[in-house]
Amino acid sequence: MQRWVYALPLLALAWGQHARAADIEAGKAKAAVCAACHGVDGRAQIPHYPHLAGQNAAYLLKQMSAFKEGSRQEPLMAPFMAMLTEADMENLAAYYASLK
Known part of the structure; x- marks a missing residue:
């Protein structure tokens, strides 16, 4: 149990760094x-x-x-998603989330 207590702050830090890695301008x-x-x-x-x-x-x-991997089907979205990297998708998600 004690090991998890020490690992939690590290996990939170790692998650926070990942969440901040998106580039809204990109x-x-x-x-x-x-x-x-x-x-x-x-x-x-x-x-x-x-x-x-x-x-x-x-x-x-x-x-x-889901569009990119094909588990969500939409013929109009497939070609656009195929061109995107994981970073591109993270950046797009951050950009749209930042809009009101």
């Missing part, structure tokens, strides 16, 4: 392609496309990963 640059469907400000103008602005970053990252 995400904003990548989002130019997304704007056609999801809007320049993350607010879609087309009714059946979701708003991304203000969404939780972890949720967005999970959804992008």
Whole structure:
């Protein structure tokens, strides 16, 4: 039990570093392609496309990963997700999460 007590602060520090690693400005640059469907400000103008602005970053990252790996199917998203790295997806998620 005592070993876990000592490990928890290290785990929290590692998680915090990972969460801060995303680059919002890089995400904003990548989002130019997304704007056609999801809007320049993350607010879609087309009714059946979701708003991304203000969404939780972890949720967005999970959804992008699902599109990329194919567990979530959407023919329009597949080509865009195929081009993204894990860092790109983290940056996009952070960017959209930062919007109001």
